[in-house]
Amino acid sequence: MKTDVILIGAGIMSATLGTLLKELAPEWEIAVFERLGQPADESSNEWNNAGTGHAALCELNYTVEKADGSIDIGKAIKINEQFQESLQFWSYLVQNKHIRNPKDFVMPIPHMSFVQGEENVAFLKKRFEQMVDNPLFKGMEFSDDPQQLKEWIPLMMEDRIVTEPIAATRIEAGTDVNFGALTRMLFEHLEHKHVNLYYKHHVEDMKRTSDNLWEVKVRNVATGEVQSHYAKFVFIGAGGGSLHLLQKSGIPEGRGIGGFPVSGLFMVCNNPDMIEQHHAKVYGKAKVGAPPMSVPHLDTRFIDGKKMLLFGPFAGFSPKFLKNGSLFDLITSVKPHNVLTMLAAGAKNMALTKYLIEQVMLSKEQRMEELREFIPHAKSEDWDVIIAGQRVQVIKDTEAGGKGTLQFGTEVVAAHDGSVAALLGASPGASTAVHVMLEVIEKCFPNEMKQWEAKIKEMIPSYGVSLMKNETLLREVQTLAAQTLGLKENMPLQIA
Numbered sequence: 001m002k003t004d005v006i007l008i009g010a011g012i013m014s015a016t017l018g019t020l021l022k023e024l025a026p027e028w029e030i031a032v033f034e035r036l037g038q039p040a041d042e043s044s045n046e047w048n049n050a051g052t053g054h055a056a057l058c059e060l061n062y063t064v065e066k067a068d069g070s071i072d073i074g075k076a077i078k079i080n081e082q083f084q085e086s087l088q089f090w091s092y093l094v095q096n097k098h099i100r101n102p103k104d105f106v107m108p109i110p111h112m113s114f115v116q117g118e119e120n121v122a123f124l125k126k127r128f129e130q131m132v133d134n135p136l137f138k139g140m141e142f143s144d145d146p147q148q149l150k151e152w153i154p155l156m157m158e159d160r161i162v163t164e165p166i167a168a169t170r171i172e173a174g175t176d177v178n179f180g181a182l183t184r185m186l187f188e189h190l191e192h193k194h195v196n197l198y199y200k201h202h203v204e205d206m207k208r209t210s211d212n213l214w215e216v217k218v219r220n221v222a223t224g225e226v227q228s229h230y231a232k233f234v235f236i237g238a239g240g241g242s243l244h245l246l247q248k249s250g251i252p253e254g255r256g257i258g259g260f261p262v263s264g265l266f267m268v269c270n271n272p273d274m275i276e277q278h279h280a281k282v283y284g285k286a287k288v289g290a291p292p293m294s295v296p297h298l299d300t301r302f303i304d305g306k307k308m309l310l311f312g313p314f315a316g317f318s319p320k321f322l323k324n325g326s327l328f329d330l331i332t333s334v335k336p337h338n339v340l341t342m343l344a345a346g347a348k349n350m351a352l353t354k355y356l357i358e359q360v361m362l363s364k365e366q367r368m369e370e371l372r373e374f375i376p377h378a379k380s381e382d383w384d385v386i387i388a389g390q391r392v393q394v395i396k397d398t399e400a401g402g403k404g405t406l407q408f409g410t411e412v413v414a415a416h417d418g419s420v421a422a423l424l425g426a427s428p429g430a431s432t433a434v435h436v437m438l439e440v441i442e443k444c445f446p447n448e449m450k451q452w453e454a455k456i457k458e459m460i461p462s463y464g465v466s467l468m469k470n471e472t473l474l475r476e477v478q479t480l481a482a483q484t485l486g487l488k489e490n491m492p493l494q495i496a
Contacts, residue, residue, distance in 0.1 A: 001031075001227065001228070001229045002213075002230045002231070003029045003030065003031045003196070003229065003230070003231050004025075004028040004029045004030065004231060004232055004233065005018075005021060005029070005030045005031070005231055005232070005233050005234075005235070006030075006031050006032075006033065006214070006216055006229060006231040006233070007030065007031070007234075007235050007237060008033055008216075008234065008235065008236050008237060008238050008242075008245060009033075009236070009237040009238035009239060009241065009242070010032055010034035010036075010038075010039035010040065010041075010183070010187060010199070011039070011040060011043055011044035011183060011238075011239055012040070012179050012183045012186075012429075012430045012433050013235075013237035013423050013430075013433055013436070013437065014032060014235060014237040015040075015183045015186035015187055015190070016089075016186065016433040016434055017235055017237065017437040017440060017441075018032065018186070018187075018190050018195060019093070019186050019189065019190060020089075020434075020437055020438070020441065020459075021441070022190065022193045022195070023455060024441075024452045024455055024456070025448070025452075026193070029196075030190070030195045030196070031195070031196040031198065031229060031231070032187075032190070032195060032197045032198065033201045033202075033203050033216070033218050033229075034197070034199050034200075035200070035201065035202040035203075035221065035238075035241075035324075036199065036200070036324060037199050037200055038184075039183050039184055039187045039197075039199075040179070040180040040181075040183035040184055041324070042240075042322055042323055042324065042389060042390075043240070043389045043390070043391070043429070043430075044179045044183045044239075044430060045179075045180045045389065046178045046179065046180035046181065046301075046303050047180075047303075047386060048180075048323065048388050049179060049389060049429075049430065050266075050297065050299060050312075050313070051176050051178060051179065051299065051301050052111075052174075052175075052176070052177070052281055052297075052299065052431070053083060053086075053106070053174065053175030053176065053177045053431055054083060054427065054428035054432070055079065055080045055084075055111070055173075055174070055175075056073075056075070056076035056077070056079040056080045056083075057080075057111035057137065057171045057173065057174050058171070058174065058281060058282070058283040058297075059076075059113075059295065060113055060115075060123075060124075060283060060285050060286075060295065061286060061295055062075045062076045062079055063075070063076050063127050063130075063131075065123055069126070070126075070130075071127045073127070073130050073131055073134070076131065076137075077134070077136060077468055079428055079431075079432065080136045081136065081462070081466065081467050081468065082432040082434075082435035082436075083428075083431050083432060084136075084462060084467055084474075084478075084481075085434045085438070085462060085463070086431060086432065086433060086434040086435070087477070087478075087481040087485065088434075088459070088461060088462060088477050088480075088481060089434045089460055090102065090106065090182075090485060091480055091481045091484040091485055092458070092459045092460070093186075093189075094484050094485065095484055098189045099182075099185040099186065099189055100185075102484070102485040103486050104181050104185070104305070105177060105178045105179075105181040105182040105185065106175055106176070106177050106178070106182075106485050106486075106487070107175065107176045107302045107487075108172070108173075108174070108175060108176075108487045109174050109175060109280060109281055109300050110152075110171065110172050110174055110279070110280040110281070111170075111171050111173075111174030111280070111281050111283075112152065112153065112168050112169060112170045112171075112280050112281065112282045112283070113127075113168060113282075113283050113284075114156070114166070114167075114168045114282050114283070114284055114374070115167055115168070115284065116164055116165070116166045116373075117164055117165065118164065120167075120285055121144055121165040121166065121167040124142070124167050124169060125142060125144070125167065127169070128140060128169050134468060135467070135468055135471045135474055136467065136468055136474070137171065139171050139173055140169055140170070140171040141169065141170045142167065142168075143168060143170075144165060144166065144167035146162050146166065149166065152168060152280070153168065153278070153280060153282060154277055154278075155274060155277040155278040155375055156278070156282065156298070156374055156375055156376075158277075158375075158376070158377060159376045159377040168282075173478075174280075174281060175487070176281065176299070176300065176301055176302050177430070177431065178302065178303060198218070200220065200221040200222050201218050201221065202218065202219045202221055203216055203217070203218050203238075203245060204217045204218065204219050205217040205248055206234065206245065206249050207248075207249075207250065208250070209230065212232075212419070213230045213232060214230065214231050214232075214233075214249075214419060214420060215228050215229075215230055216229045216230070216231065216234060232419065233418070233419055233420070233444060233445075234249075234420045234421075235420075235421055235422075235423075235440065236420070236422035236423065237422075237423050238322075239322060239389075239390075239392075240259070240261060240320075240321030240322045240325060240329070240390050240391070240392040241321060241322050241325065242392075242423055242424055243257070243258075243259045243321065243333055243392060243422075243424060244321070244332070245422065246413060246422040246424070247333070247335060249420055249422075251413075251415040251416075251420060252416075253413050253414065253415060253416065254413055254422070255337040256337055256341055256396060256397060257341075257394060257395070257396045257413065257424070258333060258334070258342040258345065258394075258395035258396070258404075259321065259330075259333055259392040259393065259394060259395060259424070260330075260345065260349075260392065260393045260406060261317070261318060261321050261330060261390055261391070261392050261393075262315055262316070262356065262390070262391050262392075262393060262426075263315070263316040263317060263318045263320075263323075263387070263388070263390050263391075264312065264313035264314065264316065264389065264391070265312060265313060265314040265316060265367075265385055265386065265387055265388060266310045266311065266312035266313055266314075266385075266386050266388050267310065267312055267314075267367060267383045267384065267385055267386075268308065268309070268310050268383065268384050268386055269308070269309035269310070269311075269382055269383055270382060270383065270384055274309060274375075274382060275307055275308060275309045276307075278298065278300055278309055279300050280298075281297060281298075281299045281300060282297060282298045282299075282374065283295055283296075283297040284297065284373070284374070294313060294314075294315045296311070296312070296313075296373075297311070298310075298311050298374045298375070299311070311371050311374065311383070312388070314359055314362060314367055314370075315355070315356055315359045316356065316359055316360045317356040317357070318390065319331065320390055321333070321390060321392050322390055323390050325390065338395075340404075341395055341396060341397055341403060341404045342395060342404065343404065344397075344402075344403040344404025345395040345404035345405070345406055346404070347404070348404055348405075348406070349406055352406070364380060364385060365380065367385070368383065371383065391426035391427075392424070392425075392426070393406055393407060393408060393425065393426060394406075394407040394409075394411050394424045395407070407425060408425075408426070408427070409425050409426070409427070409428075410423065410424075410425040410426065410427075410428065410429050410436055411423070411424045411425045412424075412436060412439055412440055412443065414443040414444055418443055418444035418446065419444070421443060421444050423440075434460065438456070438460070438463070461473065461476070461477055462477055
């Protein structure tokens, strides 16, 4: 069975790439293979991620304090501009009636950073002063006044005994994004565009053929039947399962890369009164020795139209690369070409290993103690524990970090001829899906880019432009996104 494009995995990445390609090349035939019974059942599922529209408004790990005491906001600027591209593309889809009811997947919610202790307050104030004059972060407020904080976060300030400096930043222009709902909407749209969706179909192998196509062997999970599908281009967007498939592709660009799985838990509030008292996503600062993905945060979420309150994540370890994966995933990912890299990573990250073991051993009451740093009067009976998704952090050799460097972020690995690309890594992931999939398109379809550029700019007006340096365009795209996505009433348009 031949097709133009094969997408492996029915998550937000494949949904975004498929939707972009159907706009750019409507005549192309696309097939999607998903091992589970429906889209968005792994990392993209609303219960398997934090649901934060990552725009670096509150995530302190995106702004690093340098040796001279200054704050580097370069990564925050980059992530914010990438999230703006996602908002623009979603606006385009709503305007053109490709998806409906934006409030089913995106809601306005203030984003806040909260810290305690003299050093952390000084850091937060410097960060605020560095960011507030940047057009991307206009509207950000800072306060170290407990009375002001009571207005912003009453649930967190109730019964709090303030014995050391505390402070917070707040910006109205944040979002809560239900990536599971958005993914399902996009696949419904793709089905209407005659994309072939194969659920309960597991990709077992892939290899290059003599006529420069990719042969993808797919097993029907229900019947056991195995078929070969052929395509000019294959995208591997299988979350934690991408590394194994990248290795099976045999492309040299995938050699030497390993993966380290990290699982997560969230605590979910079951007390409606508490849920109503909190209306923000509040990010704290990771403890010393903790990985960036473990930054604690207290989140207002909107899932299936219902307001919820979650706290976490608590990191854990499982050798599985997917929540529905195999206990042998980690060991089978070790190959002759990456074994030294993996061993070096193990030696370098003993502190991380120790941290993960400690997290796995936590009792519910110990987790409650961490929650009480955010909500001093939190009661155990008001909170339930849920298991979130698996993330596989990339391990590779780098110039800066040396052999076996653990990477935190999202990474595209593409063949030199652009015939196959794989997405590896984790946060900010889904929030920057549009930017990352445009990167895939640029790498893999260079010959088509000239004719596609006008259409891309129609969908994403800021494509190829620095919004930080073009305030007029920034105001235009923010205004359009706010109006189209139903965010205008609650989200300041950040017009100077």
